[in-house]
Amino acid sequence: MLALEIFAPRFAAEAAPTILLALAALTIVFGIGVVVVGRRRSGQVEAIESAPIGVTKVATSVEAVGPTPVSASVNPPANTTTVHDRLAKVRSSFAGALTSALTRSAITQETWDELEEALLRADLGVATTTRVLLPLRELVKAKKIVQPSELRAALQTEMTAQLSNTARELNFDRSLNAPNIWLVVGVNGAGKTTTIGKLAAQQIKLGRTVLMAAGDTFRAAAGDQLETWAQRSGAEIVRGSEGGDPSSVVFDGVARATAKKIDLVLADTAGRLQNNTNLMEELTKVRRVADKGSGKVTEVLLVIDATTGQNGLTQAKQFAQATAVTGVVLTKLDGSARGGIVFAIETELQIPVKLVGLGETIDDLVEFDAADFVAALFD
């Protein structure tokens, strides 16, 4: 108020009301085209508090505490239950929801709502759900389906039909006078390395010789993890240096396989998120280099976690663009997730699901069967 007091001493006592005037003036000025400064959206950074630090300091040298664990190279006991059993074992809420929807006497709007919800709950996605239900709506309109139970059967048929893709076999070119190379790709944590272990065991059972290329040179102890699977399955393994170039590891693997006349190279790669351009380019290079030797890439398997939501479709699109994916391995289907995103992947991208992972042991890998898959959802 100093300036005012200097210029208008007799109004100093009335300083308060002057403010009102000033504000009134401001109001008028605002009303005549002056840009109003917008409210800043306040950030919502919430601080995590920590209690005061104690004073005593303890030696912080890096200690390898405890004895080094022996790597488990013994095979855990095999799983002998069938696919159907294991899928049915899961009391899916999908099945429960369906049952309630389908035990009524007439098909109402509620029936459709419940059906829609059940499909969405299985991660089918909005677009696929609509697509799947559309022909059924027509049938109901035309009075070709009247009972909710009929609707169930029709839904099952419809869903199976949408998955009818013939090429589900793994591509193994016997005519090659060189190793077949199967590249395994996917996002972090999907189950690539474990799948390779299971796949190796399976292929060896079929009478083929297998070599694993430890193409994940980024993740800590990724090579050790794959090595364990090599021991468990009876496959050979080629490793590179940690932090090294994945393409050269795969190339070296193919070279070794060629030299030793090994039938199949299973190439592991580091997990990567599909929106990471650099890493996707790296993957394109891995594929390209893999083909440079005498071997041939005959299969690129995209590993997708069954718990993945709609992002699974984006994953498939991007990985397909980068490496021409030839098939999907749907893992962790022994959980409560239904893996419904594969509907979109198959129907929109025409990429077939070839294998299904049902657990962490070496035998937990089965061929994908559309009818079984859909049927198990209805149990």
Added chain:
Amino acid sequence: MFETLSDRLGGVLKGLRNRGRLTESDVIEVLAEVRTALLEADVNVGVVRDVIERIRINAIGATASTALNPGQQVIKIVNDELVAMLGGETLKITYATHPPTVVLMAGLQGAGKTTNAAKLASWFKSQGRQPMLVGADLQRPAAVEQLRVLGAQINVPVFSEPGDPVATAKLGLAEARRLGKDVLIVDTAGRLAIDAEMMQQVKEISEAVQPKFTFLVIDAMTGQDAVTVAKSFDETLSIDGVILSKLDGDARGGAALSVKQVLGKPIAFASTGEKLDAFEQFHPDRMASRILGMGDMLTLIEQAEKVFEKEKAEATAAKMLEGEFTLEDFLEQLQQLKKMGSLQGVMGMMPGIPKEMKNAEIPDDQVKRTEAIIYSMTTQERARPELIDGSRRIRISKGSGTTVADVNRLVKQFTEMKKMMKQMGGKGMLGGKRGKGAKSAGMPDDLAAALGSRLGPR
């Protein structure tokens, strides 16, 4: 690829026109698109239902803003609702009275427990703590080795023993005590929520080490199943917080909302990459717009709101010039001005203000007192200050903690100012334009002169 919500709403919003209040049909139409957006973002079906219902109730009958069209307004309500749902109480990291403070990591296979265990250790270190890691995942090949490598990278010791995870955890705890570590982070094997045996195992680990904090690590790309997983882990272990992993991906992350709703526990951390420093506090507002897929809609709404304030101000100015400005209006203007930071700062930004006013320091407590006085008035008194007689003045002064003289002064000055403004408006000195259209660069000379004479000699 999925359309953004803005794309989808484009068609819907075109048909809606501004009305006094948001009608039910306005709201329902927009909410249908919002529902689709949330489902495509992987928000659980049940949670979506609850969210939509909440918003529907809040939105219908909400006064329509003149700046935002109904569709945009509903979006704003949705966004605010999501932010509230994702935020709320944050997790307070407190430490055990008898060290070490034990932290247990739990979750499905591949969620990111091991990586985040190391990240958490690094975070505790940055808080001045002495953490230790325990590798109790004896299931996954080389899981312990992975933890050792990470531990070495951040100079944090790692303990593990082959055999039984529960025993390992116990031994780890003993070792931490022996070494005087004040934080112990226990990494466990990934397990299915429906695997009774494995859930029992992690329960036993928890009972053995009595964690102060149990974190559930959830992959940001998880779909509908997030709810089942969260519920099961919570029932078994009582989760204290969630760590959302792989946020550097492009998954919309609706699982975050689902899990938050179901657990009612805070999302403590966000993991945004594979490197150990990609670890930060969770931001609810960023997550909300990511889930909603609002893209440019948010910016549009902000712009619209800015315009709205301007329109409101113009309307208020028009009122003043017609002599219809009330204390209520004045109070509103005061509050608007307050929001923009210090009055001094605001004045400094405006062209054409007489120097005296610019330099005048307007103390904020004056503003507060003025506000208080107006607040103590009834609605009628604010509309017609001439009603304010002696007894009312006493009441108002008591209520606002001011003196009767203060109240008198305010009323007098306000009434005088009103008269003056009306005069100016009537004389057409300000161009007689109402609201939109009148655009002058700054304060007109007549007004400055009139104000100047009130302030004293230049």
